[in-house]
Amino acid sequence: MAAATQKPIDLHTWGTPNGWKIPIMLEECGLPYRVVPVNIGKGDQLAPDFLAISPNNKIPAIVDPDGPGGQPITVFESGAILQYLGRKTGCLYPADERARVAVDEWLFWQVGGFGPMLGQMHHFRIHAEEKIPYAIERFSTESHRLYGVLDRRLADRDYIADTYSIADIAILTWAKHHEKQGIDLATLPNVRRWLDTVLARPAVKRGLAAI
Numbered sequence: 001m002a003a004a005t006q007k008p009i010d011l012h013t014w015g016t017p018n019g020w021k022i023p024i025m026l027e028e029c030g031l032p033y034r035v036v037p038v039n040i041g042k043g044d045q046l047a048p049d050f051l052a053i054s055p056n057n058k059i060p061a062i063v064d065p066d067g068p069g070g071q072p073i074t075v076f077e078s079g080a081i082l083q084y085l086g087r088k089t090g091c092l093y094p095a096d097e098r099a100r101v102a103v104d105e106w107l108f109w110q111v112g113g114f115g116p117m118l119g120q121m122h123h124f125r126i127h128a129e130e131k132i133p134y135a136i137e138r139f140s141t142e143s144h145r146l147y148g149v150l151d152r153r154l155a156d157r158d159y160i161a162d163t164y165s166i167a168d169i170a171i172l173t174w175a176k177h178h179e180k181q182g183i184d185l186a187t188l189p190n191v192r193r194w195l196d197t198v199l200a201r202p203a204v205k206r207g208l209a210a211i
Helices: 017-029 078-089 097-127 133-156 168-174 187-201 202-211
Strands: 009-013 035-036 061-064 073-076
Touching: 009 017, 009 073, 009 133, 017 097, 017 168, 017 202, 035 061, 061 078, 073 202, 078 097, 078 168, 097 168, 133 168, 133 187, 168 187, 187 202
Parallel strands: 009 035
Antiparallel strands: 009 061, 061 073
């Protein structure tokens, strides 16, 4: 747990799958933090003040007043923030190299594939003014494939990398929206069991409610 006197981390975020990852991690690690809402519907992510800490104009981003050497540090990109907080605290990010490689593999699987593909599928199925069959089919097919990969991974283990880690946090915030993505968990029993387990964690509930 963090010391009671530690200054809170400023968390610039919004209620999206990527945006929920960091409050969950902060809750799991017991770190004090303050949510700074970035309303992406109103274009807050384009403001110069936010650009100064997130050069890609994307949430989330953090400002940690107690960074390396006791100096403030800004970190953007959800995967990088999860790794940073894991190294900072030793929480949910193993020190053993073999175990850490397994966590990193699945963290990168999420940020490089699972999240982007589901995001595109969600966009073309629900938000796009023009329903383009080719785009819907393309991203739906790949999203179903990725869910299949996840289900097979969870067939013989409780968590993505054997023990609960930042990889689970990264993936769960996307998988919790499976219904909107057109994914039926009845065909993915291992994903369903895992998702029910992680969503029941008190810190996960607090993190999801923080935004």
